[in-house]
Amino acid sequence: MMGWFLSVLHCEFLRSGPVDTALLVGGSAAVVCAVIGVFTVLRGHAFAGHALGDVSSAGGSASFLAGISPLAGFLGIAALAALALEFLGVRKVREQDVATGIVLGAGLGLSALFLYFDITTTSTTGAAVTVMFGSMFALSSSIKWPAIIVACLALVAMGLLYRPLILSVVDPELASTRGISNHWIGVVHLLMLAMAVALAALSVGSVLASALLIGPAAASIRLSRRPTVAILGAVIIGLLAVWGGVWMAYESYYWFSGNSWPVSFFVVAIIFIIYLLTIPLKYLTGRKTPVPVAVQHATGAS
Amino acid sequence: MSQVKIPPKRGRSILRWFCGLNILGLVTAASLAAAGTVHAKVRTVGVENEYANVIAQIGGKYVMVSSIESNPNTDPHVFEASPSVAEEVARASLIVRNGLGYDTWVKRILAAAPKSGRQIIDVQTLLALPDNTPNPHLWYKPTTMPKVAMAIAEALNKLEPGHKRYFLMRVRRFDASLKPWYAAIAKFKKKFHGTPVAVTEPVGDYMLEATGCDIRTPWHLQAAIMNGTDPSPQDVSIQNHLLRHRKVKVFVYNQQVTDPLTASFLHLAQRAHVPVVGVYETMPTGYTYQRWMVAEVRALRLAVTRGISTTVLK
Numbered sequence: 260m261m262g263w264f265l266s267v268l269h270c271e272f273l274r275s276g277p278v279d280t281a282l283l284v285g286g287s288a289a290v291v292c293a294v295i296g297v298f299t300v301l302r303g304h305a306f307a308g309h310a311l312g313d314v315s316s317a318g319g320s321a322s323f324l325a326g327i328s329p330l331a332g333f334l335g336i337a338a339l340a341a342l343a344l345e346f347l348g349v350r351k352v353r354e355q356d357v358a359t360g361i362v363l364g365a366g367l368g369l370s371a372l373f374l375y376f377d378i379t380t381t382s383t384t385g386a387a388v389t390v391m392f393g394s395m396f397a398l399s400s401s402i403k404w405p406a407i408i409v410a411c412l413a414l415v416a417m418g419l420l421y422r423p424l425i426l427s428v429v430d431p432e433l434a435s436t437r438g439i440s441n442h443w444i445g446v447v448h449l450l451m452l453a454m455a456v457a458l459a460a461l462s463v464g465s466v467l468a469s470a471l472l473i474g475p476a477a478a479s480i481r482l483s484r485r486p487t488v489a490i491l492g493a494v495i496i497g498l499l500a501v502w503g504g505v506w507m508a509y510e511s512y513y514w515f516s517g518n519s520w521p522v523s524f525f526v527v528a529i530i531f532i533i534y535l536l537t538i539p540l541k542y543l544t545g546r547k548t549p550v551p552v553a554v555q556h557a558t559g560a561s
Numbered sequence: 562m563s564q565v566k567i568p569p570k571r572g573r574s575i576l577r578w579f580c581g582l583n584i585l586g587l588v589t590a591a592s593l594a595a596a597g598t599v600h601a602k603v604r605t606v607g608v609e610n611e612y613a614n615v616i617a618q619i620g621g622k623y624v625m626v627s628s629i630e631s632n633p634n635t636d637p638h639v640f641e642a643s644p645s646v647a648e649e650v651a652r653a654s655l656i657v658r659n660g661l662g663y664d665t666w667v668k669r670i671l672a673a674a675p676k677s678g679r680q681i682i683d684v685q686t687l688l689a690l691p692d693n694t695p696n697p698h699l700w701y702k703p704t705t706m707p708k709v710a711m712a713i714a715e716a717l718n719k720l721e722p723g724h725k726r727y728f729l730m731r732v733r734r735f736d737a738s739l740k741p742w743y744a745a746i747a748k749f750k751k752k753f754h755g756t757p758v759a760v761t762e763p764v765g766d767y768m769l770e771a772t773g774c775d776i777r778t779p780w781h782l783q784a785a786i787m788n789g790t791d792p793s794p795q796d797v798s799i800q801n802h803l804l805r806h807r808k809v810k811v812f813v814y815n816q817q818v819t820d821p822l823t824a825s826f827l828h829l830a831q832r833a834h835v836p837v838v839g840v841y842e843t844m845p846t847g848y849t850y851q852r853w854m855v856a857e858v859r860a861l862r863l864a865v866t867r868g869i870s871t872t873v874l875k
Contacts, residue, residue: 276801277794329821378639379632385789385820396794397822512793517781519793 272509281395281462281505281522283403287410288458288471289497294417295455296476296497297489298448301428305473307344307449310359311456312468314340314366318457319390319465320373324380329390330405333460337453340366345446370465393464393523395505406458413454420447425486462501463523474530475500481537500529603720606653608664609637611700611844611853612684612709616657618849619713619731623721624655630664630843636818637842638787642666647674654678655716657709660685661697680716687712695763695784698842702767703739703746706850710735738851745858746771753865759800759809759830761823762787765840768857769813777803787818797822804829811835811864814872817842836864839872 272278299308318336322329340362347358370390377386389397417424427434427444435441452472459468479492504526512519602625607613613628620626629646630637642650650656650667651674658664660683671681684699685692687708699705714728746768754773760766763783769776782796803809804826812830814823816839830837838860844853860871 275794275798277792277797281794379635384636384639384786384818388789388791389820394791394822396797397792397820399821399825508791509794512795517779517793517796519781519791519795521791523791 277396278509280398280400280403282502284398284406285395285462285501285505286498287406288462289501290494291410291413291455292459292472293475293493293497294490295451296472297493298424298428299452300476300480306356307359308452308472309469310363311337311340311453312460312465313363315456315460316390316465317366317369317373319460320370320377320386323377323386330402330461334457337456338450341449341453345449391464391466393462395462395522409454409458413451416451463526467523467527470527470530474534478534478537481541496533500526503529604653605655606650608658608667609843611850612657614844614850615706615710616713618735619710619728620717621731623724654720655680657682659699661694663697682712682716684709696766698764701765703771707736742851742854745855749858749862756865757809758811758813759803760813761815762818764815764842765813777809786823800826801829804835805833807833807835809835812837813840815840836868837870837872838864
């Protein structure tokens with residue numbers, strides 16, 4: 260009986276249009292965030308990643324006004340903010356936090372203005388909640404392909420720049436002696452970060468975007484410091500969180516008699532729980548994993 | 562199947578943008594200018610412009626009416642008062658508000674600026690509705706306005722004693738003017754009882770219930786759209802199914818509470834040739850309350866009988 264019941268739910272779950280869109284868009288966000296998130300964490304740019312997410316809310320809220328796709332809005336502003344961060348001097352760690360904080364504040368201030376215009380001039384009721392905390396089931400199905408294209412672009416860029424990126428993370432001095440410009444790597448990395456953040460903001464909202472960007476990567480890095488393994492682990496954790504969250508939000512309709520809980524809550528909750536689980540796991544497995552000397556050096560320096 | 566043109570919702574011109582910022586719309590009774598007396602008029606505020614319109618119809622030459630929520634481009638559910646609006650409300654001697662969480666900000670302004678003799682008509686209290694009444698759009702309920710009109714007459718009588726007969730005469734005239742609306746509802750109900758309809762959010766639900774329509778959209782979806790919260794995918798699927806497979810005869814679309822989701826429903830309805838009827842939170846310009854309501858029933862009827870969409874009331 261129970262099995263039959265579950266199989267019926269399962270079929271309906273996968274046949275549902277809004278679920279389909281959420282799984283695809285959320286899934287691409289999870290994969291891109293995982294890959295780029297690992298570098299973000301290793302480079303010590305977690306706060307910059309979070310700030311880009313917050314700032315992208317200005318783009319999301321402006322998209323309602325301009326009548327453009329929210330993805331374009333998030334992406335445009337996140338990319339602008341990434342360039343601003345680099346311009347204001349994100350390289351020195353001490354200046355980095357200040358520059359990031361300034362850009363974050365300015366961006367959120369703009370969001371406040373745009374959200375005000377959304378509500379007062381275009382009668383877009385749920386704009387604030389949608390932009391800040393996401394509404395994966397309210398995504399238009401026409402956004403599927405643009406999201407997948409952005410994800411593919413980010414992954415291709417990552418594939419092309421993988422080696423120099425690794426090197427600049429692991430040993431910036433060695434990288435520069437090999438003729439790799441740390442400055443340009445930084446810019447490109449921030450732009451890829453903007454793509455990841457835009458996809459995450461579209462899925463779980465701009466405020467929660469950093470959870471998807473940092474969470475799976477940080478959890479995975481706790482378990483393995485080898486970049487390839489860490490990236491693979493982060494992809495698995497990210498997909499588990501997003502798809503699991505979508506499934507739980509779908510099921511919560513039956514738990515709370517039609518009042519389903521927000522999907523973003525479930526996604527972020529799963530990420531947090533997985534991160535907590537990595538703490539004991541690290542003690543069980545972590546010590547046996549040999550840590551590459553270069554990575555030790557890089558993390559020791561950051 | 563003919564279609565009334567749907568105005569583009571997005572990509573507004575800069576001009577329209579700035580017009581939208583002008584939240585405080587002044588509604589002056591037509592009789593006001595004509596009267597031209599030296600008599601000081603009673604300052605009144607109808608927080609929602611449909612109530613302001615009824616105040617003007619009852620108070621006639623003795624009142625000066627302003628309305629706060631009259632901008633068709635905004636969602637009154639999320640209205641925030643500006644200092645000028647607060648002053649307007651605080652100076653009024655008679656205030657009519659909807660209640661039910663629709664205009665809670667008014668309560669704070671009134672509490673902050675006490676005024677002796679001020680008359681406040683809270684329509685929720687007038688109708689004795691509990692706070693947990695799910696649908697706040699009371700003006701779409703056929704029984705609401707006659708009670709509001711009578712309460713306005715009583716309040717004005719306290720503020721302007723000596724004109725009781727004038728106000729009561731105007732209440733009778735107002736009640737009589739609602740007859741065509743009631744007749745249209747009764748006629749629709751008799752002929753098309755049980756017509757399946759889909760809606761975006763509950764603004765027109767009271768009227769749809771009065772006309773005997775069967776609202777197929779899940780309540781939770783309507784509430785999520787009204788409150789701007791996460792919809793559940795199951796409800797979205799049900800709504801998509803209703804529209805895509807033409808399980809409903811009419812799609813009733815709230816022009817003032819929109820988001821990408823309602824836009825996608827509108828798109829589906831248009832593709833499936835489900836006629837769309839536009840409904841509003843606030844009274845569209847160029848209407849009286851009665852004419853507005855009659856126009857909504859007529860639009861519903863045109864949609865059911867001839868498949869005509871009326872997204873903008875003409």
